[in-house]
Amino acid sequence: MTQISVTRLCKDYAAGEGPALRNLSLDVNSGEMVALLGPSGSGKTTALKILGGLIAPDSGQVQFDGKPVLHLAPDRRGAVMVFQNPLLFPYMTVAENIGFGLRMRGVARNTIRDRVEDMLAAVRLPGFGPRRPSELSGGQAQRVALARALILHPALLLLDEPLSSLDTHLRADMQDLICALQKETRITTIFVTHDQAEAVAMADRVALLLDGSLRQFDEPTAFFRTPVDIDVARFFGATTFLPGHVRANIFDCALGPLSLSHVWGNRPATATIRPEAIRLGPGTANTFTGTIRTCQFLGTQTAVTVDVADTPLRLSLPPDQAAGLAPGQPLTLHLPPDALWIFP
Amino acid sequence: MAPPPGLRAFWVISGICLALLMILPLVPLAVWSVADGWRFPAILPQVWSADAWRYTLSPASGVLASLWSTTLIALSATALSALIGIPAGRALGLHRFRGKAAVELVILAPLVVPAIAVALGLHAVFLRLGLTGTTIGVVLVHLIPALPYMTLVMAAVFANHDTAYEDQARSLGAGRLAIFRLVTLPAVLPGILAGAAFTFLVSWSQYALTLLIGSGKVVTLPLLLFSFASSGRNDIAGAIGVIYVLPGIILLALTLGRINGRNVALPRGGLT
Numbered sequence: 135m136t137q138i139s140v141t142r143l144c145k146d147y148a149a150g151e152g153p154a155l156r157n158l159s160l161d162v163n164s165g166e167m168v169a170l171l172g173p174s175g176s177g178k179t180t181a182l183k184i185l186g187g188l189i190a191p192d193s194g195q196v197q198f199d200g201k202p203v204l205h206l207a208p209d210r211r212g213a214v215m216v217f218q219n220p221l222l223f224p225y226m227t228v229a230e231n232i233g234f235g236l237r238m239r240g241v242a243r244n245t246i247r248d249r250v251e252d253m254l255a256a257v258r259l260p261g262f263g264p265r266r267p268s269e270l271s272g273g274q275a276q277r278v279a280l281a282r283a284l285i286l287h288p289a290l291l292l293l294d295e296p297l298s299s300l301d302t303h304l305r306a307d308m309q310d311l312i313c314a315l316q317k318e319t320r321i322t323t324i325f326v327t328h329d330q331a332e333a334v335a336m337a338d339r340v341a342l343l344l345d346g347s348l349r350q351f352d353e354p355t356a357f358f359r360t361p362v363d364i365d366v367a368r369f370f371g372a373t374t375f376l377p378g379h380v381r382a383n384i385f386d387c388a389l390g391p392l393s394l395s396h397v398w399g400n401r402p403a404t405a406t407i408r409p410e411a412i413r414l415g416p417g418t419a420n421t422f423t424g425t426i427r428t429c430q431f432l433g434t435q436t437a438v439t440v441d442v443a444d445t446p447l448r449l450s451l452p453p454d455q456a457a458g459l460a461p462g463q464p465l466t467l468h469l470p471p472d473a474l475w476i477f478p
Numbered sequence: 479m480a481p482p483p484g485l486r487a488f489w490v491i492s493g494i495c496l497a498l499l500m501i502l503p504l505v506p507l508a509v510w511s512v513a514d515g516w517r518f519p520a521i522l523p524q525v526w527s528a529d530a531w532r533y534t535l536s537p538a539s540g541v542l543a544s545l546w547s548t549t550l551i552a553l554s555a556t557a558l559s560a561l562i563g564i565p566a567g568r569a570l571g572l573h574r575f576r577g578k579a580a581v582e583l584v585i586l587a588p589l590v591v592p593a594i595a596v597a598l599g600l601h602a603v604f605l606r607l608g609l610t611g612t613t614i615g616v617v618l619v620h621l622i623p624a625l626p627y628m629t630l631v632m633a634a635v636f637a638n639h640d641t642a643y644e645d646q647a648r649s650l651g652a653g654r655l656a657i658f659r660l661v662t663l664p665a666v667l668p669g670i671l672a673g674a675a676f677t678f679l680v681s682w683s684q685y686a687l688t689l690l691i692g693s694g695k696v697v698t699l700p701l702l703l704f705s706f707a708s709s710g711r712n713d714i715a716g717a718i719g720v721i722y723v724l725p726g727i728i729l730l731a732l733t734l735g736r737i738n739g740r741n742v743a744l745p746r747g748g749l750t
Contacts, residue, residue: 188645209651221646225664234660235650282650292649 136198136212136289136322138162138185143194145180154180155191156346162339164199165320167313169327169337173369177346178326179294185324186215186292198289209238212289216282216296220275222267228254228278229263235286253281256315273304277311284315291316293325297332309336330357330370342366358408363477367406373448374412376405380476388445393419395472403476407469409437409450417468426463429456440465504723510716530713534721541702541718548682548698551613552725555620555681556674559628562621563673564666567632572641585629588622594686596622601690611693619691620681627676635669675729682725 140160147154155177162168170178183189185196187208196204203211214235222231230237232253233246241249254260257277267275276296283291296312297305313336316323327333333340334354341351350362361367364375378387380403385392387405424442436456438449449467451459459465510516511530513523534541569575570582588596597619601610609615643665647657663670685700692698699722707715 186649188649208649213649215646215649217642217646219642221643223643223647223661226660234647234652238651238653238656286650 135164135320137164137200138290138322138324139195139197139200140181140185141195141197143181143184143191143196145177145184145189145191154346155184158194158343158346158348160341160348160351162322162324165322166338167316167323167325167336169325169333169340170343171327171330171333171340171369172343173328176343178328178343181343182215182292182294182324182326185290186213187211188215209235212286213292214283214286214288214290215292215294216279218295218298220267220272220279220299222270222275222278222282224267226267227263228259228265228267228270231267231278232263232282232285234282239286249285253285256284257281257311273300273308276300276308280312280315284319284321287319288321291321291323293323295326295328298327298329305332312336342369344369360475361406361477364404364406367475367477372406372408374407374409374446376445378403378405380405383471385474385476389420389422389443392469392474393471394474394476398476405474405476407447407474409448410435411473412447412449412467412469414451414455414465414467416466417470419471420469420474421466422468423464423466426459426461426465428461429459431456438465440467442467504719507716507719507723510712511714511720513713513716516712527713530711530717534714534717539714540697541699541721544697544699544702545721547613547696548700551617551620551688551696551698552678552681554613554617555624556628556677558617558621559625559677560670560674563625563628563677564632564670566629567634567673568636568639570629570633571636572639585626589626593623594690597687597690604691610691611695613696616688616692616696616698617681619687620684622687623684624677624680627680628673631669631673631676632666635666639665675732679726679729 138161140158140162143155143158145155158177158181160168170181172178180189184191184204187203187206190204195202198211198213203213208214222228223234226234229247229250232250236246236249250263251260254262257280259274259277259281262270262274262278267278270278276299280296293312297308300308309332312325325336334357337354339352340354340357342349342357344365350357350366352360357366357370361370361372367375376385376387376389376392378385379401380386380394380398381400382397383394385394385398385403385405392405422442424440424447427439427441427446428437430437431453434453435450436453436459438451438456438459440447440449447467509523511534512526512528514525514527514529516523516525533539537543566585570578570585600619600622604610604615604619609618639662643661644657647661652660683700684698685704688696688698689701692701694701699718703715703718703722706718
């Protein structure tokens with residue numbers, strides 16, 4: 135239950151690699167779960183390591199509950215990190231691994247044993263204490279790594295891509311477990327991921343980092359409905375960007391005038407619509423007929439590209455709606471006004 | 479995949495040749511040590527005797543005292559090599575830094591430049607410091623040939639060492655000492671043992687450096703062995719020789735099974 139405040143954090147690595155972090159400012163509420171999302175090289179792991187006290191920033195400040203912590207060692211500030219690999223100490227048993235942090239704090243042996251048992255039960259590995267790390271599966275090892283951090287009741291729990299080393303089917307289980315334990319303990323948690331689906335599924339709020347800068351810090355739905363710029367929208371899967379001019383609630387572009395649901399002023403602008411928001415058939419407004427260029431079956435969805443007045447529109451359709459569509463066919467569709475978003 | 483029969487035969491034959499090459503020269507040592515008269519063309523000694531052994535093990539010969547000081551010097555040189563070589567090897571193995579190639583060259587230099595050349599210069603310095611003729615001086619001069627082995631072995635070990643485990647321990651609240659003792663040391667211990675075996679044997683086999691810096695006052699086994707051998711006492715030289723080769727054989731037997739390339743360092747990407 136700690137409020138985290140990050141102010142204008144900067145970190146440069148060796149010359150030529152570009153700054154790893156540029157003026158990162160972030161306020162995380164007590165008990166909140168925040169995802170630091172970004173492609174590799176976006177500075178998200180650097181930010182996490184600075185919070186965890188493993189590297190020092192060039193400038194900026196980090197406060198836990200209003201107190202500056204950058205000068206404090208990791209355990210003094212109460213930030214514990216769980217890495218991408220479980221990193222279980224191979225020369226210790228599972229129980230010794232989980233009890234490691236308490237042992238470093240000089241907690242009595244009996245107390246450690248009891249709390250390790252509780253922790254093993256919490257991560258659904260009862261009776262695994264005497265085992266060696268080499269005897270665990272990847273998912274089990276990652277749960278032990280989580281238990282090893284949680285047993286310390288940290289002020290801030292930092293997870294660095296904790297799920298990326300796991301198979302897909304284990305990942306959902308681990309997501310649920312992390313979320314359940316986080317809700318139960320209310321430990322302020324920041325996790326790093328490059329997977330937007332994972333960020334959206336687990337986090338209360340998502341911080342999107344691109345090229346070392348924070349682009350948008352918002353609730354998950356905002357990245358789909360109200361992205362702040364084209365890069366953010368693109369990262370979250372938007373593919374249609376229409377340059378044009380907005381006049382009140384009309385957007386002039388290559389498709390013709392589009393009706394909008396809001397009044398946006400009068401200026402040149404770019405509009406976007408998510409591939410899953412485009413509807414088939416005629417609508418009350420913004421109805422067009424185009425020619426199907428490509429159809430790609432993607433399992434749960436079918437990606438369809440339609441050329442309307444030489445402008446390609448990308449659609450993502452449920453497979454039943456896409457059945458029977460083929461390249462070369464004409465297709466009528468409409469862009470619902472409330473799904474069109476004009477970048478501010 | 480099984481090797482073709484011809485290749486297997488080649489392996490077996492070359493293995494036997496290698497073993498003979500290493501063991502055969504030691505046999506006359508052992509025979510000499512129990513011979514009283516052994517002249518050409520006899521294959522075995524005409525007269526057997528335990529006199530040489532009786533003399534060698536008596537205080538009068540000074541062999542036992544010399545054995546003790548040789549062991550002490552070799553152990554001290556090994557400990558000092560570890561103290562310097564482990565951090566140096568870590569720096570060389572883990573980090574890229576300006577002038578690393580130069581540092582590596584300086585560390586390797588004693589293996590390229592004859593140590594005796596360096597020791598001649600050091601002798602003048604040690605004279606002024608009052609270190610000639612002392613055990614400490616001999617230990618220090620043994621570091622010249624011994625340290626590169628420890629450093630290079632540790633550099634190789636640390637090149638394959640994942641420091642993420644240390645970050646993890648630090649994040650869990652471990653201090654520097656606890657991290658080394660509980661996380662790093664268990665990972666690099668096989669490497670340290672291998673490096674220690676090398677440095678121990680390198681120190682153990684020094685002759686010229688010991689003679690030069692020890693000024694004849696620090697008498698290690700090879701000095702004693704040489705003086706008996708050059709004075710024609712083949713029987714006593716044989717007995718000392720047998721004692722002298724023992725640590726090498728013992729260390730070889732102890733380490734052969736353990737140093738197999740696996741279980742060295744915490745590999746990147748984790749064990750699980």
